[in-house]
Amino acid sequence: MLSPVTDTDGAPFWEYARRGELRVQACASCGEPRFPPRPCCPHCQSFDSDWRGVSGQGRVWSYVVPHPPLLPGYAEQAPYNVVVVELAEAPRVRLVGNVVAEAGARLDSVSPERIRIGARVQAVFGPDGLPRWVLERS
Template sequence: MLSPVTDTDGAPFWGYARQGELRVQACTPCGELRFPPRPCCPHCHSFESGWRRLCGHGRIWSYVVPHPPLLPDYAEQAPYNVVVVELVEAPRIRLVGNLVAEAGARLDSVPPERIRIGARVQVVFGADGLPQWVLERA
């Protein structure tokens, strides 16, 4: 399977994810949340930042089910989904991942016909630390 490629700015995100926490970069002076991580705040231009823990709730903003699979490492799990999730606490931040039945489940564990734009989801983390999403219970 694939592993995240980390850089200096994004390394803390992946470190927290491996611990099962969803955190995003927050500007210290203005409090603006930002993702992807970067050295300078696009709003106030400060270089001071920290990492804010989020609840991990969101809504599916968009999704795709690639046919044939776009990633050879995932071919055995096709058809799989890729979702874009808008975070409840930070609507301008959208994260990409897979909708799964439970943490660590196969990428094909949710049938494509169950995926809906606007569906409420919660972040979970697989053993590899990659953020995944599960449907919230109504």
Template sequence: MLAPVRDEDGAPFWEHTARGELRIQACAAPDCGELRFPPRPCCPHCRSFDSEWRLMSGRGRIWSWVRPHPPLLPAYAAQAPYNVILVELAESPRIRLVGNLIAAPGAPLNSVDPARLRIGARVQAVFEDVDGTHLPRWLLERP
């Protein structure tokens, strides 16, 4: 697995995913409150250095997707072809997270029929422990 960089700004994101929470950094300035991802020390809207981590619903929509051929990393070869999706969060469509659509918690990356991948499909985050890092993965919401 390609491990995430755990710098001072982004470390809280991974601490929250380990608890099964999707939290996004937000500006804590009284007149701003903008969500921002990836995490960074300064708000790009008002330039405040005050921040907090807000709990999100974990819901979103598929904004884009791709099926890599051949696999880019050897660790994923057995699951190829698999999907990689870009999810816009329900609370803020400007915030987009990369992940994989899976059929059920713990299912392999290639567990969803590619015919089910649709731009705009509603998804819900789940968290999978992969080599000690809890990655957001996504399930299709039931209508």
């Protein structure tokens, strides 16, 4: 499986994720959240930032089911979904991940037919520390 490649700006995101926390970088001057993390605020050009916890609630903004899987390491879990999730508290922040049945579940644990644009999701973290998403019950 894949593991994140970290850089100086994004390293805190992955450290929080390993602890089961979803945090996004935000400008300490104007308060605007941003992702991916970067040194300068695109809104006010400040270099001051902090990491703010978010609820992990969001909605599926887009998704795809790769056919065939693009990465050989994922072939045994096909078909699986790849989603773009828009965070509830920060609609301009969109994270890529997978919808799974529960924390730690395989990528193929949710049938692609169950996923819809606009579906409400909640972040969960498995043993690998990668944020994934579960469908919220309506």
